[in-house]
Amino acid sequence: MTLRIRSAVPGRARWEIPEILDRPDFALELARVLVGHASLASVAVNALTGRVLVHFDKKTPLAEVEKILHEALHLAREAHALRKHDPASAPAETGTSSSPALPAGKATTARTQPLFRLFERSQHHRRLFTLTLATTILDRAFDAAPSLMISAGLDIVTRGPQSSIARLGFKSTASQLSVLGAASLGAWTLDSATGYAHARLSSRLANVVQHDLRKDVYRHIQTLDLAEFEGRQMAEWLSVLQEDINRLEEFLKEGIDPLITILVNIIIVGAAFVTTYPPLAAVQFLIFPAIYYVSAEFLGPIRKRLIASRRAQALLDNLMVGNLSGLATVLGFNAQEREASRVEQASLEFVASSDEATALSSAYVPAIRTVAGFGFLTTLVWGAGLVVRGRIAASAYNFLAYTSLRLLGTLGWIGLALNQYQRTMVSLERVLNVLDKRPTILSGPRPLPTERVVGDLVLDNVVFGYTPEHPVLRGINMHFAAGKTTAIVGSNGAGKSTVLKLLLRFYDANAGAVRLDGIDVRELDLADLRTSMALVSQQIFLFAGSIRDNIAYARPDATMAEIEWAAKMAEAHDFITAMPAKYDTDVGEGGSRLSGGQRQRIAIARALLSQRPILVFDEATSAMDNETEAALQRSLREATQGRTTVMVVHRLSTARNADYIYVLDAGVVCEQGRHEDLVAQNGLYASFWRIQTGEAALPAPPSDPSGSSSPAS
Numbered sequence: 256m257t258l259r260i261r262s263a264v265p266g267r268a269r270w271e272i273p274e275i276l277d278r279p280d281f282a283l284e285l286a287r288v289l290v291g292h293a294s295l296a297s298v299a300v301n302a303l304t305g306r307v308l309v310h311f312d313k314k315t316p317l318a319e320v321e322k323i324l325h326e327a328l329h330l331a332r333e334a335h336a337l338r339k340h341d342p343a344s345a346p347a348e349t350g351t352s353s354s355p356a357l358p359a360g361k362a363t364t365a366r367t368q369p370l371f372r373l374f375e376r377s378q379h380h381r382r383l384f385t386l387t388l389a390t391t392i393l394d395r396a397f398d399a400a401p402s403l404m405i406s407a408g409l410d411i412v413t414r415g416p417q418s419s420i421a422r423l424g425f426k427s428t429a430s431q432l433s434v435l436g437a438a439s440l441g442a443w444t445l446d447s448a449t450g451y452a453h454a455r456l457s458s459r460l461a462n463v464v465q466h467d468l469r470k471d472v473y474r475h476i477q478t479l480d481l482a483e484f485e486g487r488q489m490a491e492w493l494s495v496l497q498e499d500i501n502r503l504e505e506f507l508k509e510g511i512d513p514l515i516t517i518l519v520n521i522i523i524v525g526a527a528f529v530t531t532y533p534p535l536a537a538v539q540f541l542i543f544p545a546i547y548y549v550s551a552e553f554l555g556p557i558r559k560r561l562i563a564s565r566r567a568q569a570l571l572d573n574l575m576v577g578n579l580s581g582l583a584t585v586l587g588f589n590a591q592e593r594e595a596s597r598v599e600q601a602s603l604e605f606v607a608s609s610d611e612a613t614a615l616s617s618a619y620v621p622a623i624r625t626v627a628g629f630g631f632l633t634t635l636v637w638g639a640g641l642v643v644r645g646r647i648a649a650s651a652y653n654f655l656a657y658t659s660l661r662l663l664g665t666l667g668w669i670g671l672a673l674n675q676y677q678r679t680m681v682s683l684e685r686v687l688n689v690l691d692k693r694p695t696i697l698s699g700p701r702p703l704p705t706e707r708v709v710g711d712l713v714l715d716n717v718v719f720g721y722t723p724e725h726p727v728l729r730g731i732n733m734h735f736a737a738g739k740t741t742a743i744v745g746s747n748g749a750g751k752s753t754v755l756k757l758l759l760r761f762y763d764a765n766a767g768a769v770r771l772d773g774i775d776v777r778e779l780d781l782a783d784l785r786t787s788m789a790l791v792s793q794q795i796f797l798f799a800g801s802i803r804d805n806i807a808y809a810r811p812d813a814t815m816a817e818i819e820w821a822a823k824m825a826e827a828h829d830f831i832t833a834m835p836a837k838y839d840t841d842v843g844e845g846g847s848r849l850s851g852g853q854r855q856r857i858a859i860a861r862a863l864l865s866q867r868p869i870l871v872f873d874e875a876t877s878a879m880d881n882e883t884e885a886a887l888q889r890s891l892r893e894a895t896q897g898r899t900t901v902m903v904v905h906r907l908s909t910a911r912n913a914d915y916i917y918v919l920d921a922g923v924v925c926e927q928g929r930h931e932d933l934v935a936q937n938g939l940y941a942s943f944w945r946i947q948t949g950e951a952a953l954p955a956p957p958s959d960p961s962g963s964s965s966p967a968s
């Protein structure tokens with residue numbers, strides 16, 4: 256059986272489909288097929304729980320929807336099989352930036368209900384959720400106990416033998432008071448117990464949901480294309496991972512409470528009024544359509560302003576994080592004042608947008624209270640009249656007035672609660688948007704364990720551009736022979752680093768193919784492909800921690816002897832042992848306590864220790880002095896024996912040692928060969944060589960366009 260119905264009411268049904276459980280790709284395929292269906296209003300497919308929730312027209316028979324689901328499953332299976340076979344057939348909508356899991360259109364309803372989606376995701380905490388809800392409701396219900404007890408006391412005082420307690424069989428005043436005392440004690444005890452349980456459970460629920468979401472978002476972010484990170488500021492990711500998820504936690508801990516309180520109070524007040532004097536209840540309930548009307552007028556505009564305010568906050572965060580990480584540049588250019596003004600301006604814009612949102616939400620609270628005040632006023636005046644005419648007891652009037660007042664108080668919270676709810680939903684949507692993003696670089700089906708990698712790399716007529724209108728590589732052919740060292744040289748922006756990014760499949764070629772050992776890299780298992788290569792990138796990243804930990808990052812199980820071997824090969828051992836704490840030296844945040852050349856040597860040691868068959872160096876020695884670099888070249892010759900090494904270099908004294916050299920110019924290979932041949936060709940490489948060896952004069956600085964002579968002349 257492929258489908259199992261879990262629940263169904265007219266217009267809504269939930270199925271369990273074990274086939275999609277833990278198979279997000281397949282679930283996505285199913286969602287794609289379903290959301291295009293004209294008979295369905297909305298669809299939510301959850302691979303975590305293996306469930307599918309469908310909203311449809313109440314008149315559509317359930318059997319018909321089930322048939323649609325069967326057909327969709329069939330289509331999804333076919334599409335999924337095709338996709339596995341040919342990953343390139345992934346539709347455009349799964350593409351780069353903000354493409355959601357469920358495409359636009361019919362899924363809008365499901366997608367615009369972030370809280371609903373959160374509950375779908377958190378199904379495995381259903382027990383905790385139910386318990387939390389139950390204790391919250393009980394806690395709020397017991398809150399009404401004091402006014403009930405006071406009314407019961409008043410009942411004993413004013414009606415004696417006719418009081419409600421007397422009617423239970425307690426004739427004497429003493430016994431009635433004892434019952435009242437015992438009931439009060441019991442109610443208080445239960446109130447305290449449910450209060451404690453509610454506080455503990457709601458906090459636990461908020462923590463686990465927050466933890467799950469943070470963990471899932473973080474894991475998911477790591478699966479996304481590198482393009483997502485190169486095109487977006489880091490602070491944006493951080494604000495989703497931190498602020499947005501924290502806001503959700505706050506809401507689960509404190510925001511749901513008022514909403515439940517309001518609901519419980521409405522039920523208590525409703526019950527009290529209906530049982531005491533129904534016409535009074537009818538008048539009380541007349542305020543709710545009015546509240547609904549006021550809410551409808553306010554909530555849409557409030558939401559829009561909240562979104563604008565959150566965006567302004569994200570911009571401000573980006574600016575501050577960016578500035579602080581580039582503080583040395585800001586100080587170096589003495590631009591503190593300029594940057595402080597930019598931050599001030601962004602902060603003012605945030606304050607203004609936040610003010611706008613608050614202005615509206617603040618007006619909303621009094622508007623609701625004014626409407627709700629009519630309910631209390633009616634109870635106070637009409638209720639008093641009813642007591643005077645003997646229609647209701649004074650104690651009942653007391654209870655009604657109290658509960659009505661409580662309702663008035665809590666309705667005032669509606670504004671605050673909905674305000675917090677709206678803010679949380681804006682944040683939750685941002686979190687879910689990240690989870691909806693899909694990588695375009697998908698793993699291929701063919702495994703290639705590291706021990707089977709020969710290391711022969713080919714770029715076959717590769718065309719690539721980060722954007723379609725700006726091609727960076729224009730049909731290049733390259734061969735990085737197994738076990739050999741190949742250098743790529745060329746001027747800035749020629750496309751050298753881009754070649755390396757294609758080797759590691761950070762991006763896919765727009766045309767042509769990249770092959771490892773004769774296999775198109777798109778067919779290879781992505782983890783296997785990347786595990787076959789050790790990259791030392793232009794921007795070295797060291798983790799805060801010791802030198803030893805940083806070198807061992809590639810192989811946490813490496814012995815100290817192996818770590819030292821790698822450090823010696825990378826010409827790092829001497830400077831490390833000269834430091835007071837040697838291999839235990841703390842490198843600081845991002846390696847900030849080391850010099851650029853030292854950081855590069857640690858990164859090379861890390862790559863060598865990894866023992867991967869292919870080494871990819873992107874200007875890995877650019878910050879080293881000539882002497883260290885020359886020594887490193889000698890060591891590398893030994894350490895890279897039998898491994899394919901691809902290195903992007905600017906220093907031609909480094910390229911000179913390579914077995915083969917490619918010269919890139921504006922995205923095409925303009926020359927290739929061994930150093931001596933290239934020098935003999937007397938082309939671009941030879942001109943670079945002459946400049947670097949001082950045989951050619953450097954180009955003269957541009958002459959002053961005004962024609963005035965320089966001060967020196």
Ligand SMILES: Nc1ncnc2c1ncn2[C@@H]1O[C@H](COP(=O)(O)OP(=O)(O)OP(=O)(O)O)[C@@H](O)[C@H]1O
Pocket residue numbers: 485486721722727745746747748749750751752753754
């Ligand atoms: N993530 C990106 N998004 C858009 N364009 C990019 C991106 N990365 C690089 N480019 C552009 O692609 C071109 C080639 O960049 P690449 O980094 O490959 O050059 P390079 O030859 O390594 O240069 P350099 O010697 O300065 O490191 C440049 O014009 C650059 O602006």
